[in-house]
Amino acid sequence: MAEVSVDGEEVVFEGEAPQEAGQVFDLLLGAMSERGRALVSFMVDGKDLMFLAENDTPPSSFQKIEAFTLTHVELTLRLLERVEKETESLEEELLAYSRKVLFLGWSEIFNRMDEFVGKIQPIADLVDNLEPFSKTYDPPWRGSFEVLQSQQSEALERVLTCFKAGDSAGLSDAIASSFLPMLAEFRKLSRKKMQPQLREEMELAG
The missing domain is CATH 1.20.1440 (de novo design (two linked rop proteins))
Structure with missing residues (x-):
């Protein structure tokens, strides 16, 4: 059975769970945005789709998805610190x-x-x-x-x-x-x- 987790917590979908990674991504993106959080990593069977190469095709089916998020405040602070260092x-x-x-x-x-x-x-x-x-x-x-x-x-x-x-x-x-x-x-x-x-x-x- 396919597994989906966000920040280490299992996600339970209402109704039928989505079968495609892209559908899960869209659902989580919307849900996290409403909570003031941003997706920073989206691991599909060990591969982070957030850093997918331009020519790579994202997988449709999956066994395990692990998503990780940051609050918009955390993300903005990290961005400021990273660019200052760079x-x-x-x-x-x-x-x-x-x-x-x-x-x-x-x-x-x-x-x-x-x-x-x-x-x-x-x-x-x-x-x-x-x-x-x-x-x-x-x-x-x-x-x-x-x-x-x-x-x-x-x-x-x-x-x-x-x-x-x-x-x-x-x-x-x-x-x-x-x-x-x-x-x-x-x-x-x-x-x-x-x-x-x-x-x-x-x-x-x-």
Whole structure:
């Protein structure tokens, strides 16, 4: 008989139990969302479908499903901590990049646009992921976050405009005087307000 568990507890379905892994996933996703939790692992017969390769076909039938969840607060805190660790040298890298573009030919600078995007992608993705949490739970730092969100959008727009215009001096200044100050403010907000508030929420929840 097929088994389904969430965070180590057996799941008992009302009526006929679903026979396909995809159906179980959809049901659990909806049920956990209503409880303020997110699926972070979905093991089907020992294989985590959350990390399924693009070309892999998910299994239909199953013998055992083990799902694991985190609260939205826990997930958001982990995301902040992970991205902070992954990008700990980002300021130094971007400052060096802003200086380097002044001495390179424009064709080489344009070819390195992907390099710049790759450096800032974790921060951009983090801001995108924080937006729905901020709107749903209205944390005390929401106003400050939304100001920074707007500043990030303006800084990126300025950087991309300089890339398109072939303005190396403008690009250097946009990174140094717009993007880097915004990033510094975001670090400050994350460390002094976001992360402490999320940890406090977790402690209050027990």
